[in-house]
Amino acid sequence: MDRTTVSYDLALHLLSADGHVLPLTAILHYDASDPLAVTALFNDGSDEPVRWVFARDLLEAGLDQPAGEGDVLIWPTRDAEGRPAIHLRLRSPHGDALLEACADELERFLSATHRLVPPGSEHRHLDLEGAITALLADT
Numbered sequence: 511m512d513r514t515t516v517s518y519d520l521a522l523h524l525l526s527a528d529g530h531v532l533p534l535t536a537i538l539h540y541d542a543s544d545p546l547a548v549t550a551l552f553n554d555g556s557d558e559p560v561r562w563v564f565a566r567d568l569l570e571a572g573l574d575q576p577a578g579e580g581d582v583l584i585w586p587t588r589d590a591e592g593r594p595a596i597h598l599r600l601r602s603p604h605g606d607a608l609l610e611a612c613a614d615e616l617e618r619f620l621s622a623t624h625r626l627v628p629p630g631s632e633h634r635h636l637d638l639e640g641a642i643t644a645l646l647a648d649t
Contacts (some may be wrong), residue, residue: 514542518619523610540623
């Protein structure tokens, strides 16, 4: 890990509609140069991991209460042993997945991101001029 990124291995459970629970791994990635976003790479056994990007604030909000709309929903729950957990529902045209993660693990990841970019200071890390230049170059 360098001083501008956090990568975190996360063990998950994929909860199927028929009641089966399948283990799944993901890598959560945070980069201070894109301080509002978290990238999740899910290893589902295919050649390329499945990539999702969502707001760091959304992940944090879902630790305490239901959060999100549309394609990404996050809410607190308890796992089969009664420990604090998080459910993460991801929807796309290609499918729908309900994932369960340990709440403590997500809190550790978020704490590491807060050490890089404290909440409320994200605007100091945004390169708005660079983003506008890139957008204008695409037109």
